[in-house]
Amino acid sequence: MKKERIAFSKFKYDILLLGVLLAAGTFIFLFALFNGQGGTYVRVKVDGKITAEYSLKENRTVTLNGKNGINVLVIENGEAYISEADCPDKLCVRQGKINMNGQSVICLPHKTVIEITGEKQSDKSDIDIIVN
Amino acid sequence: MKKFLSILLALNFIFVLCACGDNQDGKNGGNEKPEDIHSATREIFAMDTYMTVTAYGENADKAVNEAEKEIHRLDNLLSVGNTDSEVYKINSTGEGSLSEDTKKLMEKSEWIYENTDGAYDITVYPLMKLWGFTGDKQTVPDGEDIKKVISDSGFDKLTYDNSTVRLGENMGIDFGGIAKGYTSDKIMDIFEEYKIKSGIVSLGGNVQCLGNKTDGSMWKCGITDPDNPEDTGSLIGVISVRDKAVITSGGYERFFTDAKSGKTYHHIMNPKTGYPAESGLKSVTIVSSDGALADGLSTACFVMGKEKALNFWKKNSDKFDMIIIDDDRKITVTEGIANNFISDYDFDIEKKQYSIPTDT
Structure with a gap:
């Protein structure tokens, strides 16, 4: 009898756990479906103006010229982050890695924003280079 | 029951993973770059x-x-500006030796000069200096000074052979x-x-x-909107090319506003008048497999203006194509690249008209 009760309560918690996981799984699925698609591009804005857009799929390191200094943007294995900066607070470096649509890293002193985006803003047709 | 739930859970996660996978594929649109x-x-x-x-x-x-x-x-x-450069030596002494590169540049410059009726001229250097476009400070020069400088300039006033060049009095290249x-x-x-x-x-x-x-x-090259050069979101159009140079000249690239008159002067000089070219154009983009030619012609065609530039193209349509934007923002694209040009704006296509006999 005692043995059975233990087994039953174990089973009850299993159901609870599974229920929670099920709900979480469904939530993640719906979230992925409607919202948080992994982005494809890293957009760089300085003082509100788009200065560059890079593919999130190609690894690269770029030095961004901000308003009063530089930030080093690293795109690596589908993630983007600021590895170095000469701003006083280094908050941008501490904000870590981003890879989901809508996520961003902001360096206020340099008025520089990097953000993840699903499609390029600068063009509707995927331009490779600007002639001027 | 437990088994059933486990299976359901497993299925749920597989579903989630599949959904993520599908999204990835969908975004690449089967067009992914081989990594x-x-x-x-x-x-x-x-x-x-x-x-x-x-x-x-x-x-x-x-x-x-x-x-x-x-x-x-x-x-x-x-x-x-570099005192060790070949060009600096030529300019400071009025003569000098030509290396393989400067020789080729000389020949290319001469071809463009002769075929565009002098619209591109490497001897505008003293004129550019007079206007201050070689440095940071630009000013509108005195009319007499301009006359003096252009009378001393002109590609036809220099001589060169295989290895040397000699400039005329007060010239520079x-x-x-x-x-x-x-x-x-x-x-x-x-x-x-x-x-x-x-x-x-x-x-x-x-x-x-x-x-x-x-x-x-093909490579997609966005052509800058001459009225909105800072905004890469505002393009005049996109030209798709392979194995080509795409080079634009426009008055929007460098200019200054005279404090006295409030008038704006850009950096593309008309070698004949000694003043910035006022040819009714905002920008000219040249598409050619010859980069040096494209570069020189973008300046030359800007100076020539629409009609002359298009006539010149008709004689040389095997060498280049172009996109012209005039002062009314009217876009003209030559036949050879018209199928590879897309724009949100209307554009005219210039065709080669094969010789219609005319009375002379």
């Missing part, structure tokens, strides 16, 4: 501008290294209007030497590409 192709990109500050050089292929790193060396070599050779195109030509040669199949360079907005993109499609 195993090696690539190298370099950003370079030279020739008073910002450059990017990108190559795809096994030897991409070597090719880009060599390209950077070549850029600095040519910069040191052609700079009007500057390959600035052709040097970047020549440099990108040389980079394409280097790319080919290193068996690069796909590459692209932008030398301060002067673009030249080798082959197609790695996915086999």
